[in-house]
Amino acid sequence: MSTMALPPCPIPIFTTVASYREWRHKARMQGKSVGFVPTMGALHEGHLSLVRGSLAENDLTVLSIFVNPAQFAPHEDLATYPRTLEQDLRILLEQKIQSPKSSELRSASAVFLPTVTEMYPLGISQDVSSQKGTFVEVKDFSEQMEGKTRPTFFRGVATVVTKLFNAIEPTNAYFGQKDIQQALLLRRMVTDLLLSHPSPQNLRIIPTARDPRDNLALSSRNTYLSTEGRAVAGTLYKALKTVQEAWEQGKTKAECIKLGEKIIEEVKEKSDDVEIKLDYIEMNDSTDFEVLSDGLTKVSCSSGYREGEGGSPIILSGAMWVDKTRLIDNILLGDSSQIVR
Template sequence: MSTSSVQAGLPLSTIPIFTTVQAYREWRQNAFLDQKTVGFVPTMGALHDGHLALVKRSLAANDLTVVSIFVNPAQFAPHEDLATYPRTLPNDLALLADLKHLPSPSSPPRTPSALFLPSVQEMYPSGISQEVGRQSGTFVEVKGYGEQMEGRSRPTFFRGVATVVTKLFNIIQPTNAYFGQKDIQQGLLLRRLVTDLHMAHPAPERLHIVPTARDPASGLALSSRNAYLSEAERRTAPALYAALQAAARAWDAGESKARCVRGAVDVLEAAARAGAAEGVEVKVDYVEMNDPGTFEVLGEEARREEAPVVLSAAVWVGRTRLIDNIVLGDTRGMIMG
């Protein structure tokens, strides 16, 4: 049992919990002295099998694994779901405690080594408002990379992501860090960030993007926000991945970008008609194809040899906004196998 859990009034945990930067840094210094590698999985909690897949990757590749849980106010616009975002700490701790990796038959199993669970005050000593115009203190922007794709629909989102991840990397000092492909723009933008800021923890090549974890039956990308979906909405939501698959097949068959995107929209519009019979509203936010290096929109004249291409989409299913993507072409060096 972690004494830090008891002192902070947190749920009982077999995993040490650090709620302050100072306490965590004392632990991290010992890992440096012991020459231990540290893997890091940043999360906002409400853990699911997608998160656990990232933790398993870290356990397999690192001596020690740190998970953070922090619902970051800076990446929620004032109208978004900060107050209602699912918070399931006792269940999160139970899921993490069950994870084990055996490096070799003669070695003890690896389990998550630490949980970093900071308060908003700990992460934002100058305070934080969801309204950008009222914020004070230090914030991080990756200019030219946060306005496309998801950034068009959520203009302040990547400013919040870049800021909190910079803080977390400075605190955790990971050897390796792990992100899911479902949020591929986030992962690629953060690689740009650690490259431009010459970060050593992690180095750019040690920021890993792991393939999206999906429901084995429906293909729906696993997400904490899936908890918002009603039963009828959950039956409709897999249309998002089906739409991307239809566009990917068209691309592989040599169709133009416009036809590929139209094919995906057709699938989503058919799902909207079917969902309406069950009272489910489906609204397409975007379907687009972008360059993974610049995030610029792919031109109609793009050739197949210019792959890889990020094919992505966002839809509203009821009041829940879902995102997903498929990377077309050679993903070596971009996404973990």
């Protein structure tokens, strides 16, 4: 990246931590708050909703673009992950909101675009067994849901976000609810590591942005979908909604999930041109990611320790393959304002 010509851009693009730090130092001296939106590029409306969240709450907003090798397994899509820098910068800068303090329009202030060597001074192998150097893991929070089929994914995420937080030193940081396990795991990490930039309460989680046509959760990986694949991709959300409705009606967890699985099974049977495969639908406690027992109902939860008054919400989440694209989505059951803020 350092030898790559950067596209012309009216805001600074920092490719090194050292150059960013000079800018950050000035912001601190001026008493300005810095909001941070970490991304892997391929920006879509979901990222932009995080950017707008940051613009609304901070004097300055920094967006990072870094496709993190450590969170891809060797068989995953690191090489083909979409890279669309010029377009990313263009749509980033189109985001403008009214400053709450003055009449001026606010837009992003800087982009952090580090090289792999800048982020991993010893280099980084996707093969965990040959990795060298410092890694961060969040034990007992990385093995459920997404961690089940991607066993080293969250280790890669926790490591790169620790580095990014140390480099950027944000006042607030913005993550999407779509990756709910990631966001809650990072809040756990920030708490455990006693980080102050951001503090746990300043790690914000913004509701999932969806395609209004069928509520498909926006994702950079949606660009992989064929026309036929895109036509059925909304099925996962439909299944989760079905689970949620059954849950509200008082059915047990096992019954609810069975109904959701049925939705996907029906679409799968009707789809000849596209291969659909459910990975999982599950319900987990949002504080410790514990899997809910099959026999639990909304009422038994409410009267007990979960989802009730002051109780933590339940994560209803799922993953589904559409041909070679893996889609994820989730809905929070209970008082989501405890999490999404």
